[in-house]
Amino acid sequence: MYGPKRNHVLFLFDGFLENFGFPILALILLLGGNSSDSMMTLVIIIAVLPIKRFVEFMTTTFEINETYLIIRRGLFTKKKTEIPLSTITTVDLSQDLLFQMFKVYKIKIDNTAQANDAANQAEAKLVLKKEDALYVKQLLLSHRPEDLQEDSEPAPQERIVFDAGDFMLLGLLRSKIGYIFSVLSVLYVGGSLIDQSVDAERFIEDLLNGEAVGDISFTSAVIVILVLYLITLAFALLTNVIRYHRFTLSKKGYHLSIEYGLLQKKKYSFSLDKINGIRLKQNALMRIFKYYTMEVFVIGYGDEKEEKAQETAMLIPIAKRDRVENLLEKLLPDFELPKSLSRPQKRALPYFFLSFRFLAALLLLAGSLFTQNMIFVAGAAVLLALAAVGEVLEYKTEGLSINKKNVAVANGRFTYRTTIVKTGSIESVRCTASMLKRKKGICHIAFGFWGPKMVANPRIRNMNISDYEALTKAIEF
Amino acid sequence: MEYKKLDKKVITSWRIGRMVFLVILAVLILGVNLATRSAEDWETYKPIFFAVEGALLLYALISLLLYPVIEYRQWGYYIDNEKVEIRHGIFFITTSVIPVIRIQHITISSGPIYRKLGLTKLVIHTASDEFTIEGLTEETAGEISENLKNKLIQKSGKAGS
Numbered sequence: 001m002y003g004p005k006r007n008h009v010l011f012l013f014d015g016f017l018e019n020f021g022f023p024i025l026a027l028i029l030l031l032g033g034n035s036s037d038s039m040m041t042l043v044i045i046i047a048v049l050p051i052k053r054f055v056e057f058m059t060t061t062f063e064i065n066e067t068y069l070i071i072r073r074g075l076f077t078k079k080k081t082e083i084p085l086s087t088i089t090t091v092d093l094s095q096d097l098l099f100q101m102f103k104v105y106k107i108k109i110d111n112t113a114q115a116n117d118a119a120n121q122a123e124a125k126l127v128l129k130k131e132d133a134l135y136v137k138q139l140l141l142s143h144r145p146e147d148l149q150e151d152s153e154p155a156p157q158e159r160i161v162f163d164a165g166d167f168m169l170l171g172l173l174r175s176k177i178g179y180i181f182s183v184l185s186v187l188y189v190g191g192s193l194i195d196q197s198v199d200a201e202r203f204i205e206d207l208l209n210g211e212a213v214g215d216i217s218f219t220s221a222v223i224v225i226l227v228l229y230l231i232t233l234a235f236a237l238l239t240n241v242i243r244y245h246r247f248t249l250s251k252k253g254y255h256l257s258i259e260y261g262l263l264q265k266k267k268y269s270f271s272l273d274k275i276n277g278i279r280l281k282q283n284a285l286m287r288i289f290k291y292y293t294m295e296v297f298v299i300g301y302g303d304e305k306e307e308k309a310q311e312t313a314m315l316i317p318i319a320k321r322d323r324v325e326n327l328l329e330k331l332l333p334d335f336e337l338p339k340s341l342s343r344p345q346k347r348a349l350p351y352f353f354l355s356f357r358f359l360a361a362l363l364l365l366a367g368s369l370f371t372q373n374m375i376f377v378a379g380a381a382v383l384l385a386l387a388a389v390g391e392v393l394e395y396k397t398e399g400l401s402i403n404k405k406n407v408a409v410a411n412g413r414f415t416y417r418t419t420i421v422k423t424g425s426i427e428s429v430r431c432t433a434s435m436l437k438r439k440k441g442i443c444h445i446a447f448g449f450w451g452p453k454m455v456a457n458p459r460i461r462n463m464n465i466s467d468y469e470a471l472t473k474a475i476e477f
Numbered sequence: 478m479e480y481k482k483l484d485k486k487v488i489t490s491w492r493i494g495r496m497v498f499l500v501i502l503a504v505l506i507l508g509v510n511l512a513t514r515s516a517e518d519w520e521t522y523k524p525i526f527f528a529v530e531g532a533l534l535l536y537a538l539i540s541l542l543l544y545p546v547i548e549y550r551q552w553g554y555y556i557d558n559e560k561v562e563i564r565h566g567i568f569f570i571t572t573s574v575i576p577v578i579r580i581q582h583i584t585i586s587s588g589p590i591y592r593k594l595g596l597t598k599l600v601i602h603t604a605s606d607e608f609t610i611e612g613l614t615e616e617t618a619g620e621i622s623e624n625l626k627n628k629l630i631q632k633s634g635k636a637g638s
Binding site: 427428429430431432433434435438448449450451453456457472475476477 | 559560566568569570571572573574575576577578579603604605606608
């Protein structure tokens with residue numbers, strides 16, 4: 001049906017900066033110096049790397065027949081990988097700037113083997129001209145039932161575009177530096193007001209007059225922090241806007257696709273039945289403004305390094321709850337936000353403090369008391385306070401909702417997460433507790449579901465045993 | 478629902494494993510003491526060193542003598558047509574429920590100590606996790622494995638039809 005064919009010659013330049021950027025930069029830097037030995041080593045590295053890529057280009061061919069995508073590679077050790085078309089979950093097209101100039105696409109193919117350790121064996125990457133790329137994509141997805149095929153309907157039924165404003169808001173609310181800055185400001189001002197040696201009235205007066213407070217010029221410190229913060233924030237906002245430029249979700253029949261990017265264009269598409277779960281996330285700032293980010297769990301989706309690390313990817317960049325609900329109804333009717341959650345009992349609260357984090361902070365404080373160094377003691381006390389606040393927050397945010405359609409788990413300390421999976425995809429349920437805790441009807445609940453490894457085993461602490469029992473009853477036997 | 482117990486020989490196997498750990502720990506402690514004995518502040522820190530080492534040795538000794546008995550009491554498994562239930566732990570007891578239909582494959586293995594005692598370990602794999610039943614005789618493990626495979630075939634047949 002197609003091939004055997006080699007990749008497009010631009011395959012040689014795929015990930016050029018990633019592979020050669022550092023050695024070339026090092027070479028440029030060394031050219032200014034006198035270290036001829038190091039320069040020779042780098043010259044060799046830079047010369048050898050393209051040879052390796054060239055050999056890979058020359059020895060890799062692929063073909064598609066009616067049932068398999070067959071990839072042959074290797075110079076000395078010949079390797080043939082046959083991927084059944086029926087197992088292919090996602091076929092993603094992407095272009096960096098160079099590829100855009102030559103109308104060439106990189107095709108990333110993932111199949112169900114991504115769920116286990118054979119993941120890397122089954123993943124395949126091809127580089128092809130636009131018309132070939134589109135044809136190959138069509139062939140690769142041709143094995144799906146007709147109602148699952150992406151192009152089986154002429155136009156998208158739903159098309160949602162998130163604009164630059166959304167991503168600026170996202171950058172603003174997710175900026176860690178902004179968060180740290182806010183916390184520091186609150187701590188500083190709060191601390192100063194509590195401290196008897198600082199007169200609050202005088203402090204504010206000094207602050208307004210731009211005079212030094214104590215030994216430190218508060219105004220200059222604030223200006224430096226503010227300028228740094230604004231620069232970083234502007235950079236984060238710009239990066240976000242470029243990276244997610246025209247983030248578009250479209251639904252065609254039983255297919256969902258996501259497109260975004262200005263310099264690096266990306267397009268992902270997958271059938272809805274391959275979505276194993278969704279996750280809503282809110283950091284502290286987002287909670288204040290009631291905004292959510294939503295990710296999906298699809299094996300093989302997620303090309304960026306940070307996404308790949310978790311095998312999750314963004315579906316809704318930022319939205320308020322009613323918009324999330326509305327989009328879910330339109331795009332993923334198999335998932336819905338929990339109406340209410342079963343929460344841990346009040347008597348479970350002390351058990352939250354039996355965590356490694358809190359006990360370690362407690363030990364650290366005890367240890368710091370021996371040093372008699374007030375800075376250590378204060379640092380350890382702050383850590384302990386943060387750990388305690390974290391445990392209380394976890395107690396407050398935790399919850400579980402079970403129904404025939406979905407199981408939802410909510411948890412998190414400073415970042416609040418709600419993971420929603422299909423009840424039918426749950427493969428195991430676990431309950432862990434000491435004998436005493438069991439007598440009180442409390443246990444940690446964990447369950448496994450068919451999904452990307454990093455997220456496939458959600459766990460909530462100190463829940464009710466009755467919830468565990470309800471969960472075991474709800475799963476399919 | 479009554480849990481089935483593991484073979485009693487598993488206590489011996491756990492004890493042998495923990496004995497090896499105790500010996501390694503003792504050798505390490507001896508090595509550390511010999512290496513640091515000549516240090517300048519040895520006399521000052523000696524009590525702290527001995528206290529930590531003593532606590533570690535005591536823990537290893539308790540885990541050698543007492544834990545296997547407790548662990549054996551807690552261990553249990555239950556298999557019916559629909560699910561496998563496994564309970565294990567020493568102080569924190571974990572109960573796992575795995576629907577038979579979710580089992581991907583089963584592996585049976587045994588290390589040198591298990592082989593010597595005629596024991597095996599049965600591992601049940603799902604797509605997202607794996608669950609172990611330890612200390613089974615080869616015969617029991619074989620029976621369970623066959624039994625689960627048959628149930629899985631029956632269930633898959635029903636689901637497919």
